[in-house]
Amino acid sequence: MTQVNIKVNDEEQRVPAGTTISGLLDLMQITSPAVAVELNLEVQPRHQFDSCQLSEGDSVEIVTLVGGG
């Protein structure tokens, strides 16, 4: 299967071509509902997670909420 090179939280990753944001979260075993995803510096609305496919060179940020003041 064709793979694409992407960056996730600044780490190089290879994922199958056609992987969606939902698919990436599954691959990363991230199940928490308390995450937001940014694709190439643009926040992605949750309802697009299933449709938005990742391409070669994409940069993804996955963030969550942590303790802070």
Added chain:
Amino acid sequence: MSELNKATSTVESAEKSDGNDPDQEDLFRIGCHTFQSRLIMGTGRYLSFEAMQESHFAGETECVTIAVRRERLHDSSGRNILDFIDAERLVLLPNTAGSYDAETAVRCARMGREILRHLENPGADWVKLEVLGDSRTLLPDPIELLKATEILVADGFDVLCYTSDDPVIARRLKDAGATSVMPAASPIGSGLGILNQNNLRMIIDDLKRDDPDFPVIVDAGIGTASDAAQAMELGFDAVLLNSAVALAEQPVSMAAAMRHAIVGGRLAFHSGRIPKSRYGSASSPDVGVISHRIQPKTD
């Protein structure tokens, strides 16, 4: 009347003319939120999530601030902090802590909003905006802060700006559309309390002139309960703190102390303190004193 007292009377008379009945419940209104508590607490630096949860409970806070960070990709088995924050009772206030430029702060704010929208938390559309200028002092970068404020206000956020005690920057942030301006009492986590009372008084006086309901919150630097009481006596609408409770030897009882101090300080502010005098002024009558050593005043 001293300048300080004049400033107090300005703020007080402004509140009175607003129809503030002292018998009415003294609610804290900010953006689209209304709280009974005037204590906003952080969620960082606690020894455990349990200690945090108990402290929030003891402080009777209704709003806690929380940071946005990268998800850990290789260790997602840890417990989730949100399981220790009662979403029925507490409004979340996402913050942009750790941002050193406007672009990062704006990205943090937008991602925080996305998470809270998905969680259907009422805190989705506001943000505690923090843009730091220096990692040692943790003092804000006023230029990047103003830039980020303008962007986020245009994007529909209620922006609560963490800023320094500079009255001019405070005014610029309000003019840019900030929902609240939150000057630091002293550097974040320093516990030094209020270092420049005069500047903070100027900020409160200036931002509330002709706009008495504009919320001004002291954010950062509180060390102990008397600092929080002092802030409320100055006329702040609320106190935001984290380390003073989280790092106290007994966080839960310190949270309770903060709650009492804030209630006491607020009442004192509304009660109109006596003017300061260089000399003594006896509480008992001079007339009828049984000793001849003290002569009654004749004037």
